[in-house]
Amino acid sequence: MQKPSLDIQLKTLPTGPGVYQYYDKDDKLLYVGKAKNLKKRVTSYFTKSHDNYKTKVLVKKISTIKHIVVETETDALLLENNLIKKHQPRFNVMLKDDKTYPWICIKKERFPRVFPTRSLIKDGSEYFGPYTNFKTVNTLLDLIKGLYQLRTCNYDLSQQKIDSGKYKVCLEYHLGNCKGGCEGYQEEEEYRQNIEAIREIVKGNFKDSLNRFRKQMADHAEKMEFEDAQRIKEKIEVLEKYQAKSTVVNPKISNVDVFSIISDESYGYVNFLQLSYGAIIRSHTTEIKKKLEETDKELLELAIIELRQRFGSTSKEIYVPIKVDVGEDLKITIPQLGDKKKIVDLSIRNAKYYRQERFKQIKIIDPDRHVKRLMAQMKKDLRLPEEPRHIECFDNSNIQGTNPVAACVVFKNGKPSKKEYRKFNIKTVEGANDFASMEEVVYRRYKRLLEEEQPLPQLVIVDGGKGQLSSGLKALEDLNLRGKITIIGIAKRLEEIYYPGDSIPLYLDKKSESLKIIQHLRNEAHRFGITFHRQKRSKAALDTELDSIPGIGEKTVIELLKHFRSVKRISEATKKELSEVVGESRATKVYNYYLSKKE
Known part of the structure; x- marks a missing residue:
């Protein structure tokens, strides 16, 4: 099938949030952008007159539009960030390292610290996010600090050094912000339980914590401490609007390929997501024509081998929705829940959107193929x-x-x-x-x-x-x-x-x-x-009234209804009004008929 024109590509774009990519005639990536509504945003490039010379040049060079659909605007923003950094398209403003989105780190150490960071260090620490702004990060950390007493120092709190009395409690201990683990005033197990609770909060499971905040707010209000109550209320409002995790990025999912398939009677549609260091760096969907009655498993196995070779993937693990056999050296994972399952679901959504767009494009470009496919599907179903x-x-x-x-x-x-x-x-x-x-x-x-x-x-x-x-x-x-x-x-x-x-x-x-x-x-x-x-009912209703008048035919009935608009108005009209429409002779018959009914 020939490549659809830009006009057709625009008509078949989805209306949900996502990231769009512009390519030139040589399939070179020109620009990456995000949108709340993909169709509306991308179409605006081609319907508006642009004052910016750079934008005019970009639009002239666009030959192909590709996109990745995601769940939310936040996901689109984060994915755009990843793709720009990975591919550095010519027309994008380059995102420098100091513009990386913030994360919350739970440090891998005895008595772990919890703090915000823009850098991901592969030392076994846990990173949650990324977040679109520091306001959300700081609100979360304030919430955590209000509920749990955590250390802020960077001491090496090994048991040996604590026992030797190397450290002394600081001001944070005296202010009640820390329980003094450095002098052995807090057990490691108690601290670990606090970290477990914090881990749930940053994952988004902070219902219990919010309830405690609401109780604090009520207590402040009861004591007439309205400023403190308002401060806590503002934090609650921010947290209730907060979306804890992105389906686009997760640092635990590193160097993985994700494949999914959607098929019909004649074709299979395979989506490929490539993840590196927890971020999506590529999305590609391909269409495979069935020769016989190949199963989804057979088509997916074929596509996995071909796509990994085409894009030079060296990942040792793949996520798929169904069991496949593509070699002993590759780890196959079929996620059932959690972030891994979400990333497979995202791949499936992209395959479905691609299939829908192809149908729309086929209807315009090759209507006969669409009919053949539809008829074959009906015959089977x-x-x-x-x-x-x-x-x-x-x-x-x-x-x-x-x-x-x-x-x-x-x-x-x-x-x-x-x-x-x-x-x-x-x-x-x-x-x-x-x-x-x-x-x-x-x-x-x-x-x-x-x-x-x-x-x-x-x-x-x-x-x-x-x-x-x-x-x-x-x-x-x-x-x-x-x-x-x-x-x-x-x-x-x-x-x-x-x-x-x-x-x-x-x-x-x-x-x-x-x-x-x-x-x-x-x-x-x-x-x-x-x-x-x-x-038929309307005609029957008329038949019982006007057509029953002797000497009045269908033509006269139509003329009267056209003029008076209803049988009721005809029955109330004067002889003069009737005669102006159908003549004196027929008007007399109609008038006398209704006059006799009134007597």
Whole structure:
């Protein structure tokens, strides 16, 4: 498939948050940006006139737009930071090391310190973040310090040095901010338990801590200490809005490749995320055409080997959603929860978005391929003997048993063919009998098609459950068409699809395209039938009033309604007003009719 034009690439962008990447005609990365709404932000580059010369040059060079979807704006901001530092695109302002986002470090040492940092040192310490600003970091640390007494000194608090009395407690001890572990006043186990609680807080699990803060705020308020209460309230508000962790970055996930796959009847879509030192440095999605009926496992194994070779990956571990076999030297992890699972889910989301965009692009560039894929999917999902290129759907419409009618809508290649829609007045059935009405209209429809030697549909859908399906099937049997046309029924409440001779309904995936087309057919039939029914009821209402006047025909009725807009106004009009519209002779007949009714 040819590369989509920029116009098509813009039309098929998602509307959620993410990072966009601009490439030139030689696939060289020009620019990386973040957006709350990818489609809106990227489109603005091509719809606005730019005063900045550099931006004008950038837009002229753009040939391809790629993107990575993420959960939140914060994730987009952090991912943008990682990609700019890794690839240093020509049109981006370079991010220097002193602009790195802050982390919270729990130092690997006896009586660990907890402090903010911009540097990640690989010494076994734990790093949490990154955070988009220091306000959040400082608020968290203030919360921690308010709850737990931690040391701030950088002494080597080995048991030997403590026992030797090398250190003396400092001012922090006397102020009550530290329990004096340097002189052995605090047990290491107690301190370790505090660190465990702090670890939960920085991970985002600070419900208990927030409750304690709220209690403190209430205590201050009760004592009339309103300034202290307000100070704690502000911290609580900041923390409640705080999102503890980013799905984009985690320092524990280092030098790992992530792969996921989404597939349909004809293609597989594999996303590849490359992580280095806990940060995403590459996202690439590829499309694989199925030759036979390859499984997701087979396609994913093929893609993993090819993509790792293409991008020169030397990672010793990969995360995947399903079990694969790609060599003994590679560690395969199928995450079930936590940050590893989140990163696999992010990969799956990117594969899904890529697939959706390809569908949209194919509809514009290669509509025939889209139809072929859709028809093949419907044939498989609905267990049909052939592709349903021609589908017809029937719906009965009668309200309180009056004016029974039916409608037949026709879809060709998955789209409505409105010129072929047909309306039916029920002729042989008295009152409201949906089953008999369905049998009548199905019989009449295909009897006529046979007589006129018109092509028959591959699939007939009746709106209703087993009863309507049985009625439709009987009509086909009477015409000797059973086995030549597939007929199914769709029940409204649970979208159950019934087949002749099978008491157990089929349930399609709620998001499947096959079900969406069936629902579209059913809704169109219902809309078309209701419209016809309303027209018939309106005409019946008029027939009982104006058409019952001797000497007044349909043309006169139409002229009067056009002018007066309602039967009531006609009945209240003077003879002169009526005669100005339909002449004196007919006006007299109408006027005398309503005059006699008033007497």
